[in-house]
Amino acid sequence: MAISPPPQNAAFIDAWLTDMDGVLVHEEDPIPGAAEFIEALKREGLRFQVLTNNSIYTPRDLRARLLGSGIDVPEDAIWTSALATARFLADQRPDGSAYVIGEAGLTTALYEAGYTMTSRDPDYVVLGETRTYSFEAITRAIRLIEGGARFIATNPDVSGPSPEGKLPATGSVAALITAATGRTPYYVGKPNPLMMRTALNRIEAHSEHTVMIGDRMDTDVISGLEVGMRTILVLTGSTRPDQVEHFPYRPTRIADSIADVVDLVRERAPGPHGAITVNDA
Incomplete structure (x- = not known):
């Protein structure tokens, strides 16, 4: 076309x-x-x-990955759902706390936004991508949400690509948590x-x-x-x-x-x- x-x-x-x-x-x-x-x-x-x-990688990681593919994108020209989520939470509740399911892209963004990572009475449960979703971590998230933590997810994508085929992504795990708690997350991405x-x-x-x-x-x-x-x-x-x-x-x-x-x-x-x-x- x-x-x-x-x-x-x-x-x-x-x-x-x-x-x-x-x-x-x-x-x-x-x-x-x-x-x-x-x-x-x-x-x-x-x-x-x-x-x-994708909230897995930091902008520095993504710049390196793109450069390896021959595409030269400055680090400050990369905007991820993790960065957008951290900006949103910092505006909503400055210097807050979060229980995070995710990888370096998300935890780094939240730390840099002034957030504390904790599993004890957090302001938010924040769900992002990870290649190693843990049943224990998901169970902890469910209990924290039932205990009053606000539910945030970086994006609603239900699957992501891999060389071997589709992988479950944030939206799929969010659906699981929603089914268990009756609470729908606010998706930032x-x-x-x-x-x-x-x-x-x-x-x-x-x-x-x-x-x-x-x-x-x-x-x-x-x-x-x-x-x-x-x-x-x-x-x-x-x-x-x-x-x-x-x-x-x-x-x-x-x-x-x-x-x-x-x-x-x-x-x-x-x-x-x-x-x-x-x-x-």
């Missing part, structure tokens, strides 16, 4: 948000055009953030527009002049749309072309891959006097 034609209402684009898995990489394998897309953003001096619902808004605020970008690129209609596109951004769906990830029409909303554009978006970066960037470009993104 070729990139779909643009609508006529034109406006420049000076900031970009993009999902990572399914857009820039498949696991450790780069998607053709991903490195060129990031370099085009840098060359044009545009603000950008690479977003991921996509499709919650909160994650998009915090990413925009981080680079001082306005939604009217920002594009969100993703591979999933039910997370990337809907959250971008709800924040007021234009959206590009790439067909290298979760959503197949035949599934697009099943949704009651549409992306602004559909492209085969990120390679089809590289030229748009230059074409839609502000002109030398901030002039509006010819075609919308």
Whole structure:
């Protein structure tokens, strides 16, 4: 499928948000055009953030992983559901405490936000991804929630990819805890527009002049749309072309891959006097 034609209402684009898995990489394998897309953003001096619902890794970890795939993304241009969760909790209840099921990406973000990790009367139970979900830890979480701890989850994704196939992810374990407690978590990551808004605020970008690129209609596109951004769906990830029409909303554009978006970066960037470009993104 070729990139779909643009609508006529034109406006420049000076900031970009993009999902990572399914857009820039498949696991450790780069998607053709991903490195060129990031370099085009840098060359044009545009603000950008690479977003991921995965809470396992720190931005430093993810930068190293992407660099190993030939994609050079600055550490401060990576925004994870773990970082968004830590920001949310710090705003809601500064210097609070949490019982955490997750890995370094989540615990590091919470520590840096001023949070104390504890299994004794915490303010929150915070659930994120881990490759080693523990029955003991899940049981502890259930009992703490029943005892009054507030339930937070980094994202609602029910499964994640691995070289061997699907793995259960945060949403699946959250469903288990919800079934046991009757308490539904507050999900911070996509499709919650909160994650998009915090990413925009981080680079001082306005939604009217920002594009969100993703591979999933039910997370990337809907959250971008709800924040007021234009959206590009790439067909290298979760959503197949035949599934697009099943949704009651549409992306602004559909492209085969990120390679089809590289030229748009230059074409839609502000002109030398901030002039509006010819075609919308």
